[in-house]
Each structure stands twice: as structure tokens, then as C-alpha cells.
Amino acid sequence: MQNDGTGTGGLDGLRAAIDRCDEDLVAVLRRRMDLSARVAAAKAGTGRPVRDPAREAAVVERVRALAGPDCAAPAESLVSTLMRVSRERQYDILIGRGEEDFRAAAGLPARADGTLSGVRSVSFAGDAGSWSALAARTLFPGARPVAAPSFAAACDLVSEGRADAAALPLANTTGGPVDTVYRLLESGLRVVRSVDLEVRHCLAGVPGAGRAGVRTVASHPQALAQCSRAIRAAGWSEVPAENTAFAAAEAARRGDPSFAAICSPEAAREHGLAVLAADVCDTGVNATRFVAVSRDLVVTPDASRLGLLLRLPDRPGALAAALDLFVDRSLNLSSICSRPVPERPWEYAFAIDVDAPALDPAALAAVCQLSRELPFLRVLGWYGTGPAV
8 A cells, every 4th residue: 555644654754854854954054154164264365255156156057967957946046045145154254354344335334323413404395385395394393494396406405515405205105116216316315314204185276166176186196196096086187296285386376176286285275275175095094205315324323224226137036136135134124126227228226125223233244245246236324214313
């Protein structure tokens, strides 16, 4: 009779055999990690990189041949993982010896003792009724507000030294990432603070207008996306605007009862509009994460989020391999989004947020390794949340 693996010594026996295999694997792993430590010691002071792509390719080819056709793919996956964690051991050793000094290149300070007390002025897109203006007041309550016609113009004020920081919307729980802001972050400014604000858009029109008479609505594309269900249900035409507050200004300028703005209640009041509907958002929870950006990378003691922008080598599994570095070091990724690389069609960069305390050693080690092994990596910021103190 054929043994189906469920009797005495069947499944339990197979699992016991697997346990013994695992013990053998752990013993081999310990030997390999010890050898990796000795390799790091041999490379110390020589300037030789930790990663040797030619050597790794040869190892993979050899292991695939040893495994045979029926087991080549899992053997390659296993040895690739072993080489990754072996490199991590080498980086840890070289960082500890001072051989891998990457902080200056990344713009990171030696200590998380930065302060934002010097922020006296904050630029934002729109006017006093815009959501960005509310974010600027929330992030820096005592700072002088500086209005700008666009997100890019708000950033220019910072780059030119005419504002100390700019408040920008980075992502929304309904509409997702704000693409134009992510593009601006690639220009050189650094994220120094963030705050999450509940956003409840209203429908605003000229006094005397009614919701039933509205035919066209104007707002920023993100706000239109956040209210898409109401727009479709009512059959309204859409007019994109640079800013929700500017949409309110346009509605006031036209004086047309069929033309309304999707904006904040503050913007409606600012421009003398009537609120035709108090809440036109698609969901009951609609929040936007705003960030403050400055010319310098400032790491405050309460920093808890590390923002990175990276580009990957053109090879299979490159994204998974990069993300595995964070898994290996028990680091949580709170967000990841792809960005097209300008002038390079179908190539993408990835913006990643890592939950990590200020200058956390595990996160620093991961950044060090990525900076050496990827074609491009930039620290967007290491920052705290809530109003700056």
C-alpha cells in the first residue's frame, strides 16, 4: 500500500527531516556570514566596493549548474538572498570601522539636533483661503505667510531665499500622490516637516445660486478627483484650476450662477461665495498630507519618517531586491510610488517613505547600502510630523 504521508512517521517524519535540513542550512549560513565578515576585513582600507557584480554573476551561474535544470531557479533565489544578507554584514562592519562614510554625500548630519525655529516665513500656493495656506499656518503658526501663484512658484521663493519654507500637498487618501509636487522635490529642496489635514471640500457659487443650477465646476485636478462621484452624479463639466482658492476667485469673477468652485469653506468666504453644498467629497475620510520643504536638510530630534528617491538598475528583480534591504532590517515602508524619469521614456524612479526614528542605525545602514548599489539615491528628508516647535 502506498504511504500517503498522513500515518505514523509520514507527515510528521517528513517535517522532522525538513527540520534537520533547516539545522544544516543554519549551520552553513553561520559559516557563510563568518566568511563575509572576513571578506569585509580584507576589503577594509583598500577602497574596494562591497558589491562585485561580476563575482555575483559567476556565483549564480555556478549554483544554477550545480542545482540542475529542475532546481536552478530556486537555487538562484536562495544564493541571491544569501549574497544580499552577506553584503549587509559587510556594510555593517565597514560602517562600524568608519570605512563607509556616506552621510556627507547624502546631506545627513552627524546628530539629530536640528531645529526649525528659524522659519520666519512660509510660502504656499493660492491665497489665504487655500488648503495650502491652512497647512502653512498649521505647520508654522507664528511664521509670515507668503502667497504664490503655484506650487512651483512657492518652491522658487524658498530656493531664492525669499521664504524660509514652503507648504506643499504631497498625497491624498482619495486622489493619491500629487505628481507635480513629487517632481518639485527632485529639484533639490528637502522635506523638513509634515502634517495630515482633514480636507472637506464644499461646493461654492455666487450668492443666490443653487446647486441644481450648477453646470460647471472648477478646482485643482486633485480636488476634482476627490469629488469625482458627486461630479459624475450631477453631470457637471470640469474646469481644472491651478489651485482650489483660485477656482473660488474665478467663480466670483464670473458671477455666473451655473459656474461653481470646489474649494475650502475659507476660500468661499474669502471670495464672497455662498456654500451650495457643505461636503462634496467622495469619502467620509479625506485627508491630505502636506509637507514643509526648505533649502537645507534639517533632522529634528522627533523625526520619524525618512523619505527617499531612488532609481533602479535595469535587471529583473531590482525593485524587490532593494525593498528586501528594509525587510532584512525590520524597517516598515509606509508608502511607495513610482515616478517617470524625465527624458528617459519608460524608466521610473521610486519615492519611498520609511518609518524610522531620527538617524536610526538600521535605516542609516540601509541608505548606505542603497547609495552604493543603486544608480541614483537621494534623501528627500528625515522629518517629524505636526506643527513645528
